[in-house]
Amino acid sequence: MSIKALALLANNAVLYLATCALVGTGLLLELRMDEEDGARRLFGMGPDDWSEVHLAVALAFISLAILHVGLNWVWIKAALAKARLAYGVLVAGFALIAGLLLWPGESSWLRELFD
Numbered sequence: 001m002s003i004k005a006l007a008l009l010a011n012n013a014v015l016y017l018a019t020c021a022l023v024g025t026g027l028l029l030e031l032r033m034d035e036e037d038g039a040r041r042l043f044g045m046g047p048d049d050w051s052e053v054h055l056a057v058a059l060a061f062i063s064l065a066i067l068h069v070g071l072n073w074v075w076i077k078a079a080l081a082k083a084r085l086a087y088g089v090l091v092a093g094f095a096l097i098a099g100l101l102l103w104p105g106e107s108s109w110l111r112e113l114f115d
Helices: 003-032 047-071 073-082 084-102 109-114
Strands: none
Touching: 003 047, 047 073, 073 084
16 A cells, blocks of 8 residues: 555544544534533533534644645546536635635624724
8 A cells, every 4th residue: 555545544534533523522512512501511521611622623624624635636636627517616615615704794803804
């Protein structure tokens, strides 16, 4: 097995575990750590602690996803060359991310920047 194949296998395994942890902590926060019923604790950690874990896992997931794209870049370029629709999906994904980050909400970092 080549080094690249081994790296991809390890990345896929850890990316899968990060995805499961992200879903698990998100559901834990949403369904089990209900503030209306009084703050609950799990393994000695409350909602704020679990939010920090969720954020850390999300950042790890993003890093692993970027590595995954890098390891599969040759395949991605070949797939994009075959289907123009893939470019649209790629652009739509980046637009979604940018839109969510830049959308002016009640407490927007973008609004605070220009105030």
